[in-house]
Amino acid sequence: MDLNMSMVAREASQGLGPGPSLGLNGLPRIAPAKATKKPKKAVLFFEVEILDAKTREKLCFLDKVEPHATIAEIKNLFTKTHPQWYPARQSLRLDPKGKSLKDEDILQKLPVGTTATLYFRDLGAQISWVTVFLTEYAGPLFIYLLFYFRVPFIYGHKYDFTSSRHSVVHLACICHSFHYVKRLLETLFVHRFSHGTMPLRNIFKNCTYYWGFAAWMAYYINHPLYTPPTYGAQQVKLALAIFVICQLGNFSIHMALRDLRPAGSKTRKIPYPTKNPFTWLFLLVSCPNYTYEVGSWIGFAIMTQCLPVALFSLVGFTQMTIWAKGKHRSYLKEFRDYPPLRMPIIPFLL
C-alpha cells in the first residue's frame, strides 16, 4: 500500500467514498474494517508505516490499525503486501538500530504517536527450532550405528559387519543411542521454545558439529583395534553410574523447566528445586541441565577411555558455559530476588 491508497482510505473513512470496506478505486482495503452501523464511538485508530531499516524506503502503510493490535498481527498484515517476508523473518523495531519488538507487544503501549513508524529488517531465511533439533540429533544416532555395525568402506574389508568382542563397546552404543533418542523425544514432547525459528544457515553449522563429532568418536570406539579401559569393569561400572545419574538429572531439569511455563506461553520465571532430588541442583546452579549434560559426556568419556570423546566433552562444555553465563546474566537482570548462591554452570566455581 502506498501513500496514495492511504489518502484514499482516509477520505473514504470520512464518508466520501463508495463505502467503508472499499477504497475510492473500488479495491478492497487492507485494514480491519469496522462495522459502521453502530453509533460512532471515538475509537482512535492507528496508522502504521513500515520503512526499511537500512534504506529508509517506505515499504508499507497500514491504516485503521486497532490500537490493541499486537506486533504479530502487524507482521501478518505486512506479509500480505510482501509475501516473501513471512512473519518469522521480520524484525520490526522502533529505531533502525534498536532492539526488535516482541510479537506480544501491543501497538498502543509503544512510545509512538497515532502514526507509528516501524523499521523493518529482514532476518534471512528462517528454519524452525524443532526442525533443526530433530535433524542435528537424528544424525548422530544414525551415524554411530553405521560405525557400530561396521558397514563396508569404513574399516578394512575383513571387518565388514563384524562385531566387537569388548562388552564396553556394546554398552557404549546403547548409551550413545539412548542419549540421542532421549534428545529427540524431548524435542518432540518436552521442550517449550521461546523462539520459533533460527536463521537457516545454523542448521548447516550445527549439523556439521554434531554429525562430525559423532562420526569421529564412533570411528574409534567401534574400531577393530579399540583398547578397552585400563581399569576394566570397575571403570566401566563407575562411568555408567555417572552417565545414568546425569541422564536422569538432565531429564528432570527439562521436565522442571517445562512445568515452569504453560503451553503456548513465553513466560519467564525463576526455576526452583522441586520434590525430585535431581532438581535440587537448582540451589547451586542456574543451568543444571548443562551441568548434567557435561557430566553425562564425562561419564561416557571415562567409559570408553577415548580421547575424541573427551575433546567433544570439552568443546561442549565450553559452549554450554557461554550459554549458561548468558542465561545467568539475563536471570540476574530480570529478577531482583534471584538467589545469590547460584553460579551459572558449576557449583561455586563457574
Next chain:
Amino acid sequence: MAARGRWPWLRPAASAPPRPSLRPLAAPGPGAVVSAQGERARAPDMAAAAAAAKGNGGGGARAGAGAGAGAAAGEAGGARKKKGPGPLATAYLVIYNVVMTAGWLVIAVGLVRAYLAKGSYHSLYYSIEKPLKFFQTGALLEILHCAVGIVPSSVVLTSFQVMSRVFLIWAVTHSVKEVQSEDSVLLFVIAWTITEIIRYSFYTFSLLNHLPYLIKWARYTLFIVLYPMGVSGELLTIYAALPFVRQAGLYSISLPNKYNFSFDYYAFLILIMISYIPIFPQLYFHMIHQRRKVLSHTEEHKKFE
C-alpha cells in the same frame, strides 16, 4: 507524535548499540591504533566470521548471547568513538612495536650480510634462524594485547594470523630439518621480513600520530606482491616437508593405543595446504578493497589541504 515525549530516552542516536564494524579498522585516522591488518592480514571479517563461528564450537547458535559477543567484542563500534589505549598502554605498545621493527630489521640485515658473505642465496635460513624464531614467536603477545583490550582487534582474527605463522616456523620448518635448506623458505622469510618491518613501523608511527604517507602507501601496496610471494613460499615448504613427515611418522600416532586416538600429521598438512585455497583469495581481495578505501581517502584529504 506527542506520546514520544513520555519516553525521552528513546532517541535515535542513543539507542544504537555498538555494532561490530564490518571493516577491520583500517581507517587510519590520527587516533586509529593498531589493527591486525596489513599484508599479513590473514582473515578478513568474512573468514573471521567463519573462524569465529567455528571457534565457538558451532554447537547450535541458539540465542547464545555470549557466543557472538565474544568474537565481536574486539571490533567494537565503527569509527565513531574510539577510546584508544591509555597513556601507559600506548607507551608499552610503542616500545613493543619499535622492538619488533628493530627485530625484523636485524633479520633483514642478517639475510643481506649472509648473502654477501656466502655469495649465493641458498641456505640463508641458518644465519637468521634464531632471531626469526624469537621475533615471530614474540608476536604471540599481540593476541594478549587484543584479549586485554589495548588493541582494538578481534582476538580470534589475531590468533588465527599469529598461530599460522608460528605453526610454519616451529611445526614445519624447525621440525623437519630437511626443508631448512630449501629455497622456498627464503621466499617466505623475505616476504614476512619486508611485511613486518613496514607493519610494525606503521603501528609505531600511528601510535605517535605521525604517520608518513610513504609507510601507509607501502603497507597497503607492497602486499600485492609480498602476499602471494609469502603464500607460495609457505606452500612449497609444506609440500617439501611431506615426504619426510611420512617417512619419520612425525607427530603422528596410530592405533592401537590406550586413549583410542589417532592422528596423521601428513594428512593434516595436506588439509592445511588445501585450506589456503578458500582463505587466500578472500584475504587478498579484502586487502585490495581496503587499499582502495584507505589510499583514496587520503588523497581526498590532500585535496582539501
